[in-house]
Amino acid sequence: MNTPDLWPAPVATGPLEAVVAVPGSKSLTNRALPLAALASAPTTIRGALHSRDADLMIGALRSLGAGVEVSDNGTTVRVVPQPLRAGAPIDCGLAGTVMRFVPPLAALADGPVLLDGDPGARLRPMGPVLRAIAALGVPVTGPDDAADGSGDVPGFLPVVVHGAGRVRGGEIEVDASTSSQFVSGLLLAAPRFEAGLTLHHVGEVLPSQPHIDMTIAVLRDRGVDVDDVAPGKWRVEPGEISGGDVVIEPDLSNAGPFLAAALAAGGRVSVPHWPSSTTQPGALLPEFLTRLGGSVTLADGTLTVAGSGVVQPADLDLTAAGELAPTIAALLALAPGESRLTGIAHLRGHETDRLAALVTEITRLGGHAEELPDGLLIRGGALHGAEVATYHDHRMATFAAIVGLAVPGVEIENVGTTAKTLPDFPSMWQRMLGED
Known part of the structure; x- marks a missing residue:
């Protein structure tokens, strides 16, 4: 070498x-942060993981208009939600949670949002979550493609999510065989979709089921109505996401x-x-x-x-x-x-x-x-x-x-x-x- x-x-x-x-759980930190940006009141996250992945998520939320204050040691984060807006390009680094969780939030922004990342990030699969967003009526394109969504939906970064300030929601299918993050990213944003979301997993396998269970648990902790009674099928009702205090496990x-x-x-x-x-x-x-x-x-x-x-x-x-x-x-x-x-x-x-x-x-x-x-x-x-x-x-x-x-x-x-x-x-x- x-x-x-x-x-x-x-x-x-x-x-x-x-x-x-x-220190605190990356998975829980990077679920608490986007939920806080979508909440109906400010959220204080205690015991958050201070790391590159968490910093990238915080940067993404700031680019989308959320107010984020971080303590000197990085373990306490206060998020003040604001209407999501198009802004500076979002750097996903090499963080799977940022790559897969932020595009559904960007679909709620008031204009186009560019997402890119490290060279290695451009090799990580993104197609399932991007096709799901497009199926919900929000065009997703490459940086140089027409904004009307007439071309093929990209499968990798960089991409532009052409938000219009609202997502109608409804019922969609997703193949999450390569990552459960595709499911989690859509579920986290779903309470803010006008009709909520009914999501069906259609792949042969579903890896990392505990991570989906984690997503459902944090949604319910914030007052969201989630139905997961059928294997591979989830229903999230539209509604408010509560703010308040969140404590992150190790x-x-x-x-x-x-x-x-x-x-x-x-x-x-x-x-x-x-x-x-x-x-x-x-x-x-x-x-x-x-x-x-x-x-x-x-x-x-x-x-x-x-x-x-x-x-x-x-x-x-x-x-x-x-x-x-x-x-x-x-x-x-x-x-x-x-x-x-x-x-x-x-x-x-x-x-x-x-x-x-x-x-x-x-x-x-x-x-x-x-x-x-x-x-x-x-x-x-x-x-x-x-x-x-x-x-x-x-x-x-x-x-x-x-x-x-x-x-x-x-x-x-x-x-x-x-x-x-x-x-x-x-x-x-x-x-x-x-x-x-």
Whole structure:
């Protein structure tokens, strides 16, 4: 790789004994923010995640006319809703929640809204949500196409959503096989559609169901009437979205690498403020880590994972929690034996093609991995040090850090990409190891 921007992954010199407090959930933060912009009164969001993804969402809402004030530490955000307007181009960065959640809001703006992002963002699928908006009567075009919507609806960024200040709503179909975010983005804006929205998923699979459950829960918490009684079908009634105070849970998926460290290095890692009930996919971590040989306890709101430093191979279905795949794959790359991860074909359309990236980097580290139609086959053990690429993907950086706990000589290219959801990751990782 021959790049000077390399971070030597710290090696654990003994069993861990650490307590790691993780910041707020990205998924909940980036759902609370657009709802606050559509609310009927100001909203104060406490415990918000301060990260690039959240900053991009805040920037998008400001471009659409919302008033947003952020505390000095970035964890308290006050949003004052205003009529949505066309304004400056919106930078989606590489944030899937911004790419997929903001276009339905832009459909409610009073004029054309241009959305673009990082080069990698232009490779991430957008077609389902853009076609849904067009089906609701709002033209969606490429930047240089006619504004009458007579051409084909684009499938990728950059795009222009030609808002007219209103969306009639109604009944539409969407294929969310490649991302549940297509469903969530439409549901979040639906209360402001004149007729609400009835949405049918028509694809063969629906990944990350917990993220859709999360969207429904935050809508209901803000007083929205949502009917989800039929699988793959949702009805959102038109109406007001309440303001007030919103408290964000810790990000359980971001807790994953720290908890996995107990298995990779041995010892114990605890995460406080673990919710007793949650819609976050990270809630499945205790089950998965137990399958891999860890011991998990939850007492007084603190989740503790203990491990021996030896990981057991396993076959796991990650359909409901695909974002955990890089964390689990890191552990399986250390586990002697053959393992399979399934239910994650949609990861090919994430920040990078995560399946291809994991195969490449596990191979680079001396392991064996193969792509399956919907996942990975991994034969772990006997790894060696290497320069690991991150592909501008925060979870590929944390994947490499987990491996580096047990394998000397792992160097991570652009560990700063973790700022997407965890800006202080390198320091938090070193503190977990007792380093200054």
